[in-house]
Amino acid sequence: MVSLNHDLEKTYLSSDTVCMSVHSFMVLEHVHTSEFLNSTNCSGIPNHSITLKVGVPIILLRNIDQSLGYCNGMRLIITRLRDLIIEAKVLSGKMVGENVFIPRISLTPSNARIPFKFQQRQFLIVVSFTMTINKSQGQSLSHVGLFLKKSVFTHGQLYVALSRVTSRKVLEILAFDDEGKITNEVKNVVYKEVFHNLV
Template sequence: MRLQSNANDTRLKELRDFSNWILKVGDGSIESSIDGIDKVLIPNDLLINEYTNPIASIVESTYPDFITNCNDIEYLQQRAILAPTLDMVESNQYMITLNHNPEKSYLRSDKICRSDHTYSALEHVHTPEFLNNIKCSSVPNHSITSKVGVPMMLLRNIDQSAGLCNGIRLIVTKHGNQVIEAKVLSGQMIGQKMFIPRMTLTPSDSRIPFKFQRRQFPITISFTMTINKSQGQSLSYVGLFLKMPLFTHG
């Protein structure tokens, strides 16, 4: 009992120290000047210092014994790797290779919106190959490779009354040609079976100077997700894959 009490005291102290550090980071009162630039030093015990392959190392740290637990809904529900941008979530593809179930690929259909006043000119300039390479927030990629047991995140509201809302996480249970069957991993509908249809989506990214439509399943693999998309998620084990500085005070 004494050993258990000491262990609990040590754990409480670690949590208290970590909470105080997080608060100081948020207040902007913990910083060090490195080469004339103010930077926050991350405590060494939070870092993965020894690795050969950075993606394999953070996957092993965040998803230990993944092959054994890849069909455990609670295991997948509690974990995620976070990255700053869409370009940095390549660990999703790495983790799909660790799942040995048969894969299913879905290709999207892209076309210029006829409502765009420059439609007649754009359809000759922006070929299907060009449109297929466009990646932007809240829109699925040209090709989605899925396997049974892979967690996905919904990118659009489909049926809010049924819990199918933007940002909800699901685990794929069956593939169809026009629908994907999945169980909910987050929110109030955990464990419920849902059906995800193909949808026609129009990206609203202001960086794209024209409108086009994309018909695809409104989902993306969510072993790894952007920090922005992680807002609202409840996670017990989180890995941060930071290939560039991204924090600012406030």
């Protein structure tokens, strides 16, 4: 999708290093090279290489400043790309239209599958032309296109997706049935056993 935007692109590379440890650092620095660390992907951290353009929508992956409302899941659109900072404008919530300056931040991923600790310094963002239903929670959007390849799988999830807009006119839904055919019906998952103990 970024390639459809014909503005000049800028690529940002992360700085990845093995965390210092008295016993293991000398061994790990020879085993875990920069190339290996750069190729390591963990949930919740950005890629080693991020290619961006002005006008591209992004989402914050971590809380940057909760007191100002710069939190995980905030949607923004890039307005300017600098070497050490990214300028963006807020797209939703109470701060719509506000300018935000996003710095590079150091992060140490915690993943049980990785038997060592490393630190990544990168912009904690991801390009976001789409988002999950969970990420959309709490946001008001002017237009929503809902793509449901499978039925929603938890109680209340369909409500969250449909209630992002205030009018049915700005909501489009593409849903598929269990056989993969387009349908005009969507299952709303309700756990009836929850209601058995209600008075």
